[in-house]
Amino acid sequence: MRGAGVVTDSSIQGVGLGLRPPHYADILRSWPAIPWFEALSDNYLGGGLPLHHLTRIRERYPITLHGVGLSLGSVDPLNQAYLQRLKVLVDRVEPSFVSDHLAWVSHGGRYFHDLAPLPYTEEALEHVAERIQRVQDVLGRQILIENLSPYVRFAGSDYLEWEFLSELARRADCSLLLDVNNVFVNAFNHGFDPLTYLDALPAERVKEMHLAGYEEEGRFLFDTHGRAVQDGVWALYRQALQRFEQVPTLIEWDADIPALEVLMAEAAKAEALRSDRLLP
Amino acid sequence: MKLAALQQLFAAAALGTASASEQAHLEAQLQGSRVLPAWQGIEAYRTSVDGKLRRSLEQIYPVCHRLVGEDFFQAMASAFLEHGVSRSPDLGDYGAEFPAFLSDFSPAWSLAYLADVARLEWLWHRAFNAPDQPRLDLEALARVPPEHWDRLVFRLPAGAALIASDYPIHRIWEINTVSTACHDVIDLDQGGIRILVWRDGHSTRLDLPSETEWKLLQAFASGVPFGELCRQDFDLSGTTIAELLPLWVQRGWLRDFDLQEAAAP
Numbered sequence: 001m002r003g004a005g006v007v008t009d010s011s012i013q014g015v016g017l018g019l020r021p022p023h024y025a026d027i028l029r030s031w032p033a034i035p036w037f038e039a040l041s042d043n044y045l046g047g048g049l050p051l052h053h054l055t056r057i058r059e060r061y062p063i064t065l066h067g068v069g070l071s072l073g074s075v076d077p078l079n080q081a082y083l084q085r086l087k088v089l090v091d092r093v094e095p096s097f098v099s100d101h102l103a104w105v106s107h108g109g110r111y112f113h114d115l116a117p118l119p120y121t122e123e124a125l126e127h128v129a130e131r132i133q134r135v136q137d138v139l140g141r142q143i144l145i146e147n148l149s150p151y152v153r154f155a156g157s158d159y160l161e162w163e164f165l166s167e168l169a170r171r172a173d174c175s176l177l178l179d180v181n182n183v184f185v186n187a188f189n190h191g192f193d194p195l196t197y198l199d200a201l202p203a204e205r206v207k208e209m210h211l212a213g214y215e216e217e218g219r220f221l222f223d224t225h226g227r228a229v230q231d232g233v234w235a236l237y238r239q240a241l242q243r244f245e246q247v248p249t250l251i252e253w254d255a256d257i258p259a260l261e262v263l264m265a266e267a268a269k270a271e272a273l274r275s276d277r278l279l280p
Numbered sequence: 281m282k283l284a285a286l287q288q289l290f291a292a293a294a295l296g297t298a299s300a301s302e303q304a305h306l307e308a309q310l311q312g313s314r315v316l317p318a319w320q321g322i323e324a325y326r327t328s329v330d331g332k333l334r335r336s337l338e339q340i341y342p343v344c345h346r347l348v349g350e351d352f353f354q355a356m357a358s359a360f361l362e363h364g365v366s367r368s369p370d371l372g373d374y375g376a377e378f379p380a381f382l383s384d385f386s387p388a389w390s391l392a393y394l395a396d397v398a399r400l401e402w403l404w405h406r407a408f409n410a411p412d413q414p415r416l417d418l419e420a421l422a423r424v425p426p427e428h429w430d431r432l433v434f435r436l437p438a439g440a441a442l443i444a445s446d447y448p449i450h451r452i453w454e455i456n457t458v459s460t461a462c463h464d465v466i467d468l469d470q471g472g473i474r475i476l477v478w479r480d481g482h483s484t485r486l487d488l489p490s491e492t493e494w495k496l497l498q499a500f501a502s503g504v505p506f507g508e509l510c511r512q513d514f515d516l517s518g519t520t521i522a523e524l525l526p527l528w529v530q531r532g533w534l535r536d537f538d539l540q541e542a543a544a545p
């Protein structure tokens with residue numbers, strides 16, 4: 001896709017939306033005023049219609065690529081075939097950012113397609129940092145690593161989560177994607193002060209934030225991405241804006257996906273907080 | 281505990297294959313949250329993994345889902361998940377063995393065409409997601425000197441596949457996917473059917489080749505070189521392979537070519 005038609009400036013700002021198939025038609029018809037989209041890289045590793053839609057949308061909007069398949073924390077060898085497919089997509093789309101998670105999704109060649117957490121040990125830190133570096137070498141660019149909201153934590157960790165992430169970013173020389181909802185959900189579920197988390201992260205490495213909705217089930221908060229951003233997360237986002245300033249932010253919605261207007265209203269809410277016009 | 285050992289235990293638990301002692305061993309490594317005991321946390325992963333694989337099957341096999349209904353489909357999915365292992369980070373690669381599994385799944389035997397419909401759905405899914413491909417490069421073809429024509433191997437489009445069935449599975453597929461399809465009663469005894477599943481640009485298609493076309497398509501699919509094709513005795517009703525080639529290129533059925541290695545003297 002290099003050359004004609006590509007938006008040459010791939011820097012992003014403001015509040016973007018997750019690109020989801022139910023909205024293709026709307027976007028391609030009305031070219032809504034949305035500053036950028038985040039596409040799920042795993043949906044575009046083949047060809048055909050999905051990639052065609054993404055290519056057309058890329059002609060008008062900056063794109064970030066967000067994936068779940070790198071399995072950066074796994075003790076399995078890096079999946080080179082997957083990495084090459086990702087590289088082909090990255091070269092084609094010329095995204096502003098490429099991100100994946102502080103997680104692993106496979107073991108012994110078996111994929112379970114869910115983001116499993118790591119113990120925050122020195123061994124894990126060394127392991128993930130080295131793999132992130134290798135991925136960055138192949139892609140020829142820095143990637144962003146996103147924090148999870150795990151259902152369990154491991155005993156016997158050497159680091160707290162925010163210490164682990166900060167040290168990882170330093171050792172791997174990667175950037176961070178701060179999911180504010182995940183911090184909120186984790187703080188509630190596992191009982192820590194979310195502001196301690198935000199304060200500990202190296203601000204210069206946080207390049208993007210995520211906002212999403214959680215759901216409560218039996219006093220545990222699940223990061224379902226299936227509803228609007230909740231009040232507590234908006235409040236934490238305001239704190240995060242003070243710390244990380246105008247970092248581009250994404251509205252994520254993956255289950256029970258509503259009309260594009262609903263997502264745009266969420267984005268407008270975030271935008272208002274960014275320009276400090278609306279107090280929740 | 282070392283990372284490798286921990287991941288082995290965790291993966292087994294998330295995939296539902298952990299023994300009771302492995303489960304206990306894992307729980308000893310975990311710190312429950314204030315509101316969710318560790319074993320419930322593991323259970324949440326197991327449920328989530330199971331749900332992801334199920335939803336993927338539902339998306340790839342919507343016609344089977346419709347034909348058997350939600351409860352029966354979930355029962356089939358449960359049985360499949362017992363042995364179905366995902367070996368790719370791409371969820372779209374999961375479920376290739378589902379049609380073969382259905383052939384052996386005795387509770388579904390009363391729907392004799394179900395496994396064939398599943399086969400068709402898998403091929404449709406693969407064609408839909410196949411890599412993009414330009415049209416056959418006619419200029420490059422023209423540059424092949426005549427003495428090498430015998431060794432030309434023509435290729436069907438990436439992701440194209442041939443499927444034969446004793447049942448009119450294309451009609452069953454159509455009625456259950458295309459809202460405007462004509463809803464006549466389908467005659468299951470109308471005889472066998474042969475389908476070419478392929479993608480033409482951005483539209484995935486089910487074409488019904490004639491008997492001669494079918495034989496030729498099979499030959500192309502198995503990489504029979506041009507010289508060999510010309511020597512085979514195809515009943516082409518008066519036309520020749522050389523005349524058919526440009527038509528098939530134009531239609532998009534032939535998408536690429538290469539030269540077979542010359543046989544050692």
Ligand SMILES: [Fe+2]
Nearest residue numbers: 146179210252
């Ligand atoms: Fe996120």
